[in-house]
Amino acid sequence: MNSFKVILKIGFTAVLAFLLQTIFPWWSIVIASFLIGFIISTGGTSSFIAGFLGIGILWFFMAALTDIKTDSILTSRVAEIFSLPNSWSLILATACIGGVVGGFGALTGSYLRSWIMPTNMD
Amino acid sequence: MLFLLSNKCRMKMVRFFITLIITIAIVIALDVKIGPIPPLGKFLDPASGFWANAESGIALPKNFEIPGLSGKVKILYDDMLVPHIFADHEDDLFVAIGYVHACHRLWQMEFQTHAAAGRLSEIVGELTLDMDRWQRRKGMTFGAKNFIENMDVRSRQLNELYALGVNAYISRLSYKTYPFEYKLLDYRPEKWTSDKSGLLYKFMADMLNSSERDFENTNFKSIYGKELLDLIYPDVENYKDAVVDQPNGWKFDPIVKHNKQKNINGPVSLNLQPKPSPSNGSNNWAIAPTKSATGNALLCNDMHLKLYMPSLWFYNQLNCGDINVFGHSLPGVPFVITGFTDSIAWGMTNAQRDLVDWYKIEFKDETRSSYLLNGEYVPTKKVVEEIKIRSQETFYDTVVYTEFGPVSYDPTYRGESQKAGYARRWIDHDPSDAFKMFYGINRAKGFDDYMEALNYFTSPAQNVVFASSKGDIAHRVQGKYPLNDYEEGKFLKDGTSSSNNWTQYIPNAHNPFWKNPERGFVSSANQHPADSTYPYYVTSTKYETYRNRRINDVLRSDDSVTIDDLKNLHFDNYSLKAEESLPLMLECMKGAALSAPEMNILEKLARWDRFYNKGSDAAVYYEIWYSRLYDGIWDEIRTSLENDIALRYPTDYSTIKLMKEHPELDFFDDKLTDSTETVRDLILRAFKEMIGEVEMLRGRGDISWATYKDTYIGHQLRIGALGDHNILTGGNRGAVVNATGANHGPSQRIIVELDPKGIKAWGHYPGGQSGNPGSKYYDHMVEAWATGHYYELLFLTGPDPSNPRIIFSQTLTSTR
Numbered sequence: 027m028n029s030f031k032v033i034l035k036i037g038f039t040a041v042l043a044f045l046l047q048t049i050f051p052w053w054s055i056v057i058a059s060f061l062i063g064f065i066i067s068t069g070g071t072s073s074f075i076a077g078f079l080g081i082g083i084l085w086f087f088m089a090a091l092t093d094i095k096t097d098s099i100l101t102s103r104v105a106e107i108f109s110l111p112n113s114w115s116l117i118l119a120t121a122c123i124g125g126v127v128g129g130f131g132a133l134t135g136s137y138l139r140s141w142i143m144p145t146n147m148d
Numbered sequence: 149m150l151f152l153l154s155n156k157c158r159m160k161m162v163r164f165f166i167t168l169i170i171t172i173a174i175v176i177a178l179d180v181k182i183g184p185i186p187p188l189g190k191f192l193d194p195a196s197g198f199w200a201n202a203e204s205g206i207a208l209p210k211n212f213e214i215p216g217l218s219g220k221v222k223i224l225y226d227d228m229l230v231p232h233i234f235a236d237h238e239d240d241l242f243v244a245i246g247y248v249h250a251c252h253r254l255w256q257m258e259f260q261t262h263a264a265a266g267r268l269s270e271i272v273g274e275l276t277l278d279m280d281r282w283q284r285r286k287g288m289t290f291g292a293k294n295f296i297e298n299m300d301v302r303s304r305q306l307n308e309l310y311a312l313g314v315n316a317y318i319s320r321l322s323y324k325t326y327p328f329e330y331k332l333l334d335y336r337p338e339k340w341t342s343d344k345s346g347l348l349y350k351f352m353a354d355m356l357n358s359s360e361r362d363f364e365n366t367n368f369k370s371i372y373g374k375e376l377l378d379l380i381y382p383d384v385e386n387y388k389d390a391v392v393d394q395p396n397g398w399k400f401d402p403i404v405k406h407n408k409q410k411n412i413n414g415p416v417s418l419n420l421q422p423k424p425s426p427s428n429g430s431n432n433w434a435i436a437p438t439k440s441a442t443g444n445a446l447l448c449n450d451m452h453l454k455l456y457m458p459s460l461w462f463y464n465q466l467n468c469g470d471i472n473v474f475g476h477s478l479p480g481v482p483f484v485i486t487g488f489t490d491s492i493a494w495g496m497t498n499a500q501r502d503l504v505d506w507y508k509i510e511f512k513d514e515t516r517s518s519y520l521l522n523g524e525y526v527p528t529k530k531v532v533e534e535i536k537i538r539s540q541e542t543f544y545d546t547v548v549y550t551e552f553g554p555v556s557y558d559p560t561y562r563g564e565s566q567k568a569g570y571a572r573r574w575i576d577h578d579p580s581d582a583f584k585m586f587y588g589i590n591r592a593k594g595f596d597d598y599m600e601a602l603n604y605f606t607s608p609a610q611n612v613v614f615a616s617s618k619g620d621i622a623h624r625v626q627g628k629y630p631l632n633d634y635e636e637g638k639f640l641k642d643g644t645s646s647s648n649n650w651t652q653y654i655p656n657a658h659n660p661f662w663k664n665p666e667r668g669f670v671s672s673a674n675q676h677p678a679d680s681t682y683p684y685y686v687t688s689t690k691y692e693t694y695r696n697r698r699i700n701d702v703l704r705s706d707d708s709v710t711i712d713d714l715k716n717l718h719f720d721n722y723s724l725k726a727e728e729s730l731p732l733m734l735e736c737m738k739g740a741a742l743s744a745p746e747m748n749i750l751e752k753l754a755r756w757d758r759f760y761n762k763g764s765d766a767a768v769y770y771e772i773w774y775s776r777l778y779d780g781i782w783d784e785i786r787t788s789l790e791n792d793i794a795l796r797y798p799t800d801y802s803t804i805k806l807m808k809e810h811p812e813l814d815f816f817d818d819k820l821t822d823s824t825e826t827v828r829d830l831i832l833r834a835f836k837e838m839i840g841e842v843e844m845l846r847g848r849g850d851i852s853w854a855t856y857k858d859t860y861i862g863h864q865l866r867i868g869a870l871g872d873h874n875i876l877t878g879g880n881r882g883a884v885v886n887a888t889g890a891n892h893g894p895s896q897r898i899i900v901e902l903d904p905k906g907i908k909a910w911g912h913y914p915g916g917q918s919g920n921p922g923s924k925y926y927d928h929m930v931e932a933w934a935t936g937h938y939y940e941l942l943f944l945t946g947p948d949p950s951n952p953r954i955i956f957s958q959t960l961t962s963t964r
């Protein structure tokens with residue numbers, strides 16, 4: 027049950043973040059993960075993981091797709107600027123940065139929920 | 149309230165707020181630039197961050213609306229991403245050029261104008277403060293202001309139309325569509341103004357026309373005497389193969405100088421700002437129909453500058469009414485700078501001359517409020533320069549102006565004393581009609597149009613080569629040149645008398661020029677403008693003595709010049725310098741005790757054909773040997789420079805001549821040793837040093853000229869990853885026609901055949917049409933440039949999208 031909820035959260039976070047990003051700047055991902063973290067209740071840790079993976083996976087696929095579509099033309103140069111060994115490490119770094127923001131956003135959302143809408147479980 | 153909450157609830161609230169604060173802190177930290185690191189969240193965001201700059205094809209809209217256009221503009225892109233712009237109204241054409249340049253090169257246009265205006269610190273921070281101060285103190289901004297304010301009405305209109313096009317592009321940008329470098333440095337483009345075209349043009353003039361050695365000559369004269377100065381730094385090293393070579397063919401009465409000049413004595417101890425690279429130069433030549441294999445006139449040009457990404461140049465074709473021109477634009481300036489129309493072609497090389505003079509100013513006191521002029525103290529004009537620095541307080545620099553120009557060095561900047569300063573007089577402080585010349589030559593149909601257009605060209609002085617489909621060829625050394633007495637301008641001048649200022653200029657009609665000379669070709673390579681019978685005194689930091697002779701040798705020996713011959717001449721790697729120095733160096737090695745490997749290298753050098761070809765190892769041996777020798781001879785100069793007494797390094801031509809003709813010179817003795825060295829000793833020592841270095845190189849693999857030279861094209865921000873590296877190509881800076889050095893060389897190469905049935909042209913440049921490092925067009929021509937492949941340049945007669953080379957077409961219209 028709980029793991030199903032987590033997968034659901036990952037999916038909703040990714041979709042909502044993707045939609046928000048078509049209009050708003052990059053930090054809209056934090057809104058997405060916060061809202062999903064707030065709406066779907068799970069524990070703190072699993073919220074963080076769901077937020078991290080939701081945004082992380084989204085950013086990973088968006089970056090990887092761009093990289094493949096453009097033959098790493100810019101990725102390889104930017105990876106070198108950051109002293110990273112290759113394009114894939116830059117894609118992973120991108121996913122991690124997004125993931126951390128998403129994770130904390132989701133954690134904040136779930137903590138807000140558990141504060142203002144306490145359940146018996148807490 | 150808090151005490152009403154349960155302990156558990158309070159805990160949860162605190163937990164929430166702490167996480168909220170951490171989250172907000174992370175988002176903020178990833179949204180701002182920290183040191184050199186771009187804002188990571190913003191920058192790495194795959195939706196709008198740098199990823200959005202990666203392109204798989206052409207990322208341009210098919211239709212674009214620009215308010216203010218009078219009609220439609222058709223832009224056809226060919227397979228090299230060269231835009232061919234067709235407009236119904238001339239005004240629209242210039243709007244479209246602005247739009248097109250911005251589409252591909254906005255970042256560099258703005259960055260270079262910021263550099264020219266001394267505004268880099270706004271973007272980069274304190275790192276560039278000294279550079280920014282210098283731009284303002286040397287009169288860059290002063291000159292640009294004079295240029296812009298005094299421009300003719302039409303040129304100013306064109307700049308405004310161009311700005312309209314650039315701003316139409318900028319106004320549609322969002323963070324997602326900002327050019328890559330804006331994201332990397334985290335700033336945004338500002339509105340383009342018509343003034344910026346003037347600034348950018350001055351940036352170019354500064355690169356080409358600001359070389360001088362007044363401090364250095366003054367110092368040398370006072371330390372070593374006039375006789376040695378004349379011997380080591382003669383005004384003319386070799387008159388052979390001057391640009392215009394027509395002894396006693398000067399059919400005018402030279403004007404006479406009214407004022408006598410007064411210099412000051414040195415030495416002057418100042419930490420001088422660096423000068424433009426002495427390798428900035430170019431080659432150009434034109435072949436008459438009589439010497440051309442096809443019977444059509446031919447024209448070639450290659451301009452030697454520091455190699456940069458994004459490229460300095462941008463190919464475009466402009467078409468409207470009587471304008472139909474193709475060639476190299478300087479993004480930021482609304483014209484074709486060099487190229488061809490449907491009837492003529494023109495090319496440029498720098499026409500060096502002493503166009504900067506320095507005047508020693510005597511201030512009344514350290515307030516710099518007045519200075520001595522014609523026997524009395526007169527007030528200076530003070531201008532407070534506001535230099536904004538990124539995330540720091542604004543820096544205010546007070547620059548003092550005199551009758552001669554801005555005082556660049558004074559007590560507040562690298563000064564010598566509390567009451568002295570040095571005012572800089574630069575030809576580019578003056579207004580100029582240069583844009584009128586481009587406007588004219590972009591529509592030129594024949595020889596008369598070329599001559600008429602050039603009459604407006606004052607700066608930066610250029611050797612402008614010409615060829616037409618009618619079969620005319622010509623060369624004109626054109627610029628605004630101060631009239632100088634013998635030796636005037638070589639030394640620091642006395643700034644206490646107005647009569648020392650520039651007052652007269654050589655009339656245009658007296659500038660060296662010739663048309664259809666009997667020999668069947670004209671050429672220039674930054675050498676002396678005219679033969680020894682030219683009646684005016686001419687001096688410069690350096691006149692080329694090798695490339696010009698080699699080009700003319702090759703052209704003289706070829707009576708049926710083909711396009712392939714011209715390509716070969718562009719890529720000619722022969723070194724006259726090696727021809728004229730190596731025999732002496734080898735001669736001095738006779739009788740020296742050498743090991744077997746040393747003998748081997750010596751034999752290879754003796755057999756060397758003196759071509760700086762890609763695979764040559766002997767070229768590496770010679771290059772190292774000669775440069776160690778050179779350093780050994782002129783160690784006195786280096787020591788003096790280290791002590792802030794500026795001296796200039798003698799040319800290779802002069803160095804080689806002195807070794808042969810004046811081996812007794814004291815410079816050949818190394819002062820650090822007790823014994824007295826001779827030229828022979830220095831040559832032997834340099835040889836041993838070379839052997840040591842070669843052994844080190846051997847440890848890293850096979851020795852070849854291209855790998856040793858290791859040519860690269862660096863990004864303007866000096867970020868390694870954004871440049872192209874390890875380019876294997878022949879040639880060398882300095883004495884070789886193919887002047888490709890490590891990071892300096894041909895910034896473009898073009899060959900034009902002036903076929904009356906339709907002009908044909910071939911070319912390439914070291915970079916690509918796009919300024920975006922995320923585009924395959926960013927460096928698509930680099931390989932051709934390095935290997936000698938030429939692209940045929942597409943020249944359209946009309947906006948015909950069915951041409952097989954057209955890959956994309958775009959329409960600009962006004963907003964409905």
